[in-house]
Amino acid sequence: MVSIAEYYAGKNVLITGATGFMGKVLVEKLLRSCPEVKALYLLVRPKAGQSMQQRVSDMMKCKLFDRVREDNPDFHQKIIPISSELIQPGLAISPEDVERLTACINIVFHCAATIRFDEPLKHALQLNVIATQKLLSLAQQMHHLEAFIHISTAYANCNRRHIDEVIYPPPVEPKKLIESLEWMDDGIVRDITPRLIGTRPNTYTYTKALAEYVVQQEQDKLNIGIIRPSIVGASWQEPFPGWIDNFNGPSGVFIAAGKGILRTMRANNDAVADLIPVDVVINLTLAAGWYTAVHRPKNAVVYNCTTGGINPFHWGEIEHHVMSSFKRNPLEQAFRRPNANITSNYLINQYWILVSHKFPALIYDLFLRLSGQKPQMMRIFNRLHKAIGLLEYFSSQDWEWNSENMTMLMNQLTPEDRKTFNFDVRQLNWPEYIENYCIGTKKYVLNEDMSDIPAARQHLRKLRNIRYTFNTLLVVFIWRVFIARSQMARNIWYFVVSLCFKFLSYFRASSTITN
Ligand SMILES: CCCCCCCCCCCCCCCCCCCC(=O)SCCNC(=O)CCNC(=O)[C@H](O)C(C)(C)COP(=O)(O)OP(=O)(O)OC[C@H]1O[C@@H](n2cnc3c(N)ncnc32)[C@H](O)[C@@H]1OP(=O)(O)O
Numbered sequence: 020m021v022s023i024a025e026y027y028a029g030k031n032v033l034i035t036g037a038t039g040f041m042g043k044v045l046v047e048k049l050l051r052s053c054p055e056v057k058a059l060y061l062l063v064r065p066k067a068g069q070s071m072q073q074r075v076s077d078m079m080k081c082k083l084f085d086r087v088r089e090d091n092p093d094f095h096q097k098i099i100p101i102s103s104e105l106i107q108p109g110l111a112i113s114p115e116d117v118e119r120l121t122a123c124i125n126i127v128f129h130c131a132a133t134i135r136f137d138e139p140l141k142h143a144l145q146l147n148v149i150a151t152q153k154l155l156s157l158a159q160q161m162h163h164l165e166a167f168i169h170i171s172t173a174y175a176n177c178n179r180r181h182i183d184e185v186i187y188p189p190p191v192e193p194k195k196l197i198e199s200l201e202w203m204d205d206g207i208v209r210d211i212t213p214r215l216i217g218t219r220p221n222t223y224t225y226t227k228a229l230a231e232y233v234v235q236q237e238q239d240k241l242n243i244g245i246i247r248p249s250i251v252g253a254s255w256q257e258p259f260p261g262w263i264d265n266f267n268g269p270s271g272v273f274i275a276a277g278k279g280i281l282r283t284m285r286a287n288n289d290a291v292a293d294l295i296p297v298d299v300v301i302n303l304t305l306a307a308g309w310y311t312a313v314h315r316p317k318n319a320v321v322y323n324c325t326t327g328g329i330n331p332f333h334w335g336e337i338e339h340h341v342m343s344s345f346k347r348n349p350l351e352q353a354f355r356r357p358n359a360n361i362t363s364n365y366l367i368n369q370y371w372i373l374v375s376h377k378f379p380a381l382i383y384d385l386f387l388r389l390s391g392q393k394p395q396m397m398r399i400f401n402r403l404h405k406a407i408g409l410l411e412y413f414s415s416q417d418w419e420w421n422s423e424n425m426t427m428l429m430n431q432l433t434p435e436d437r438k439t440f441n442f443d444v445r446q447l448n449w450p451e452y453i454e455n456y457c458i459g460t461k462k463y464v465l466n467e468d469m470s471d472i473p474a475a476r477q478h479l480r481k482l483r484n485i486r487y488t489f490n491t492l493l494v495v496f497i498w499r500v501f502i503a504r505s506q507m508a509r510n511i512w513y514f515v516v517s518l519c520f521k522f523l524s525y526f527r528a529s530s531t532i533t534n
């Protein structure tokens with residue numbers, strides 16, 4: 020049996036979503052661990068005034084590719100960008116490029132998707148479902164295609180508690196939905212979206228479920244693997260620990276908590292936090308590509324790529340480790356000292372939002388106004404509340420995923436491949452992973468320098484002193500107000516003061532006797 024690297028040697032690979040978080044890691048790992056791969060064809064669109072060539076060349080310059088660059092400075096020669104806008108007819112690929120791709124591609128990895136939780140249904144459907152259908156049609160024209168790997172999500176079926184490695188019946192026949200939405204204007208679609216998505220929390224999970232069904236429809240014609248990762252986080256080991264480049268999922272929450280902005284969030288302390296490192300997902304994806312092409316299973320194989328059933332870790336533990344990590348390695352210019360708590364109680368959360376988010380934001384904005392600057396804190400908090408409101412569904416409950424296919428795949432690998440394409444999450448040490456994750460958000464998302472940590476610590480000490488001073492002034496102020504108005508409060512105040520005085524006298528007297 021060929022090893023994974025041997026299998027990819029001489030192969031032409033097509034990747035969608037290569038400029039995204041997971042796509043980049045996939046490209047990097049293929050180039051580094053399968054150096055004999057023939058070429059990687061990346062379907063990329065021009066964006067924000069940049070051509071697709073410019074975007075790909077910028078991507079290859081990023082730190083993630085440092086190790087590949089060291090091993091093979093000419094690695095860029097293996098990368099062939101193909102202009103494509105997935106929501107356009109024919110994926111907007113030129114006829115010459117279609118010919119080129121159909122003649123040479125051996126494996127397709129379909130990563131592109133909109134992962135926004137607030138995406139209008141029509142757009143989510145266009146990209147996550149219709150574009151997938153178009154890509155499947157293109158794949159069927161490929162003369163030498165050996166495997167089609169589709170990246171789904173473990174939450175595609177989050178309306179169920181227990182999720183097996185099967186494709187469940189879709190909530191609606193995708194063809195019918197596509198036909199109906201075609202003639203509806205955006206307002207009507209917005210109005211009926213809650214009825215359509217039913218018990219799913221957003222259009223993202225809904226359209227990813229439809230996409231799985233669309234992919235399954237082609238299982239007689241193509242060799243298909245479907246990867247369902249849970250919440251994808253920073254890298255665990257490769258190419259280096261803690262690599263992350265975005266605010267999605269928990270990363271934005273960690274950063275907001277590290278900056279001292281986020282102080283409270285609704286989450287269940289005891290619920291399993293099904294985080295999975297991005298390098299684990301990519302190693303499994305490459306192994307699944309190899310398995311699908313070599314074994315050609317009759318039906319699409321689904322891989323639930325999760326940690327909860329194998330090496331569970333809980334949101335309460337995450338909170339603890341995130342907070343202690345940011346105290347050891349603080350972020351620069353924190354708004355307040357990092358001190359966030361999660362609670363599953365709605366009212367308690369609302370109370371802390373008022374006291375720890377809105378009140379400080381108002382005071383800070385007042386300070387900005389008085390010093391002639393534009394107020395901004397309330398705006399930041401409104402955006403933060405919108406973002407965490409969309410995440411709470413996932414942090415307040417837990418799911419049970421069967422991951423037998425992940426174990427089956429691991430057992431198929433040679434001992435060498437098990438090391439090179441490691442996806443054995445039993446070995447994952449969570450506290451160490453969370454520490455590297457937090458440092459990764461500092462270094463790679465916020466581009467902060469580790470050498471500035473002493474200054475960041477000094478800043479936290481300053482914030483602590485401001486807090487002590489503020490609290491003391493507040494207590495004195497409140498008591499003064501009460502003492503001025505109530506005889507009972509005055510009595511309590513005198514009682515406490517005389518008690519303190521007696522205690523001090525006793526302490527002084529006893530220390531004189533012992534001397
Ligand atoms: C209390 C602390 C202790 C911690 C313990 C508890 C932690 C609980 C964490 C719970 C996390 C649960 C996560 C569950 C996710 C499961 C989902 C299933 C997995 C998947 O299959 S898909 C991946 C998940 N997808 C996402 O996460 C996307 C969610 N994001 C969105 O939908 C939108 O971004 C959002 C939030 C609606 C915001 O939209 P908008 O206001 O339009 O802003 P933009 O997206 O355009 O961003 C503008 C700008 O802001 C940056 N940004 C985005 N989010 C944040 C953030 N949270 N904090 C700071 N900055 C953020 C973004 O990068 C953009 O910057 P530019 O420079 O590019 O303009």
Ligand SMILES: NC(=O)C1=CN([C@@H]2O[C@H](COP(=O)(O)OP(=O)(O)OC[C@H]3O[C@@H](n4cnc5c(N)ncnc54)[C@H](OP(=O)(O)O)[C@@H]3O)[C@@H](O)[C@H]2O)C=CC1
Nearest residue numbers: 036037038039040041104105106130131132171172248251
């Ligand atoms: N991140 C996570 O936690 C999880 C992700 N997944 C799945 O993994 C896959 C990758 O996710 P992730 O990397 O995080 O997502 P990103 O948002 O980082 O990347 C999305 C990719 O899709 C591309 N894309 C989006 N729209 C188009 C379009 N119209 N035409 C061409 N390309 C387009 C983007 O290109 P561009 O740069 O041009 O925008 C980008 O390369 C998705 O299928 C997602 O559902 C599953 C579970 C969890």
